[in-house]
Amino acid sequence: MNERTEQLKTRLKAKGLKITTQRLLVLRVLMDNAGEHLTAEEIYAKTCELNPGIGLATVYRSIQLLTQLGLVDRINLDDGSARYEISDADEEKGKHHRHHHLICLNCGKIIPFEKDLLEELERNVSETTGFQIVDHEVRLYGYCSDCSKAEVKSGLRTEE
Amino acid sequence: MNERTEQLKTRLKAKGLKITTQRLLVLRVLMDNAGEHLTAEEIYAKTCELNPGIGLATVYRSIQLLTQLGLVDRINLDDGSARYEISDADEEKGKHHRHHHLICLNCGKIIPFEKDLLEELERNVSETTGFQIVDHEVRLYGYCSDCSKAEVKSGLRTEE
DNA sequence: ATCGCTGCAAATGCTTTGCAAGTAC
DNA sequence: GTACTTGCAAAGCATTTGCAGCGAT
Numbered sequence: 124m125n126e127r128t129e130q131l132k133t134r135l136k137a138k139g140l141k142i143t144t145q146r147l148l149v150l151r152v153l154m155d156n157a158g159e160h161l162t163a164e165e166i167y168a169k170t171c172e173l174n175p176g177i178g179l180a181t182v183y184r185s186i187q188l189l190t191q192l193g194l195v196d197r198i199n200l201d202d203g204s205a206r207y208e209i210s211d212a213d214e215e216k217g218k219h220h221r222h223h224h225l226i227c228l229n230c231g232k233i234i235p236f237e238k239d240l241l242e243e244l245e246r247n248v249s250e251t252t253g254f255q256i257v258d259h260e261v262r263l264y265g266y267c268s269d270c271s272k273a274e275v276k277s278g279l280r281t282e283e
Numbered sequence: 284m285n286e287r288t289e290q291l292k293t294r295l296k297a298k299g300l301k302i303t304t305q306r307l308l309v310l311r312v313l314m315d316n317a318g319e320h321l322t323a324e325e326i327y328a329k330t331c332e333l334n335p336g337i338g339l340a341t342v343y344r345s346i347q348l349l350t351q352l353g354l355v356d357r358i359n360l361d362d363g364s365a366r367y368e369i370s371d372a373d374e375e376k377g378k379h380h381r382h383h384h385l386i387c388l389n390c391g392k393i394i395p396f397e398k399d400l401l402e403e404l405e406r407n408v409s410e411t412t413g414f415q416i417v418d419h420e421v422r423l424y425g426y427c428s429d430c431s432k433a434e435v436k437s438g439l440r441t442e443e
Numbered sequence: 444a445t446c447g448c449t450g451c452a453a454a455t456g457c458t459t460t461g462c463a464a465g466t467a468c
Numbered sequence: 469g470t471a472c473t474t475g476c477a478a479a480g481c482a483t484t485t486g487c488a489g490c491g492a493t
Binding site: 249259265 | 357359361365385387388394396401404405408409411412413414415416417418419420421422423424425426427428431
Binding site for chain 4: 299300301303305306336337338339340341344
């Protein structure tokens with residue numbers, strides 16, 4: 124049995140919640156698509172392939188639960204719908220070690236990158252403001268290597 | 284006449300768009316509330332105080348226009364509605380020099396901070412991936428000094 | 444047998460859009 | 469006068485919720 128699946132079961136039991144086919148299924152889809160950034164609708168479509176009876180509302184509820192349990196990260200790229208991906212780490216307490224995202228302003232491609240050059244920044248900010256930092260999210264916007272050539276230029280930013 | 288107002292007028296003319304009371308008003312509200320992070324609804328309320336006739340849809344349209352013209356930044360803190368603030372810099376081309384945000388997970392307070400420790404990160408990522416970076420956004424989540432004491436602890440993250 | 448969970452449909456909340464009248468140029 | 473804009477109301481989307489029946493423990 125998968126490690127994350129075990130974690131899900133343990134955490135559900137710990138809260139008196141039930142282990143259902145739907146919850147396991149949503150977790151599986153997210154695991155099978157690690158590295159992707161799926162919308163709720165996309166997750167729903169993939170769960171339907173495996174279990175046609177599932178409802179969209181249940182997918183939403185499961186995603187929300189998995190996120191709260193720390194097994195899934197939600198990211199919002201301002202493209203109209205939230206996206207979800209399996210969480211990198213699973214420390215129960217302390218800092219999430221999530222990765223960050225490069226977003227192409229032209230083609231919408233999302234490229235994840237792993238880097239933790241923020242420790243210094245966080246320490247600095249923490250000292251200055253008294254803020255206790257537990258998580259962070261970084262997004263870099265630009266043009267991917269494919270689109271750099273095309274150089275879409277206009278007074279307005281490229282419509283999203 | 285204000286510098287930003289002049290910029291707005293210039294940029295509108297350059298595009299064959301019209302200089303209207305409503306557009307100037309929305310810009311003024313954002314300027315008068317620099318440092319705040321207003322939702323469209325909040326901007327609407329403030330414009331109504333100055334010009335009761337204005338419509339919410341027009342506020343949305345104006346905000347969108349101002350954002351496209353680079354005079355306003357949109358930020359999304361995942362609290363249900365987008366927020367807007369007057370842009371820091373106004374370079375026509377090149378990199379936006381926007382500031383970043385500390386978000387309190389307990390009280391929802393948003394504290395802006397100015398720091399540009401990302402240059403190094405961006406250079407690094409750019410070399411590695413061939414991505415041409417033009418903008419970035421950083422959000423740090425944690426507990427503000429006021430809330431650090433309260434230490435809301437539960438298995439689930441604090442509901443937003 | 445409980446109490447939680449699901450699926451459906453309806454509801455919600457933010458944002459956008461269609462349209463006729465109004466306004467800047 | 470000609471577009472572009474506005475205000476209103478209606479529409480659009482993503483997401484949430486109410487509820488009756490279903491399912492896990």
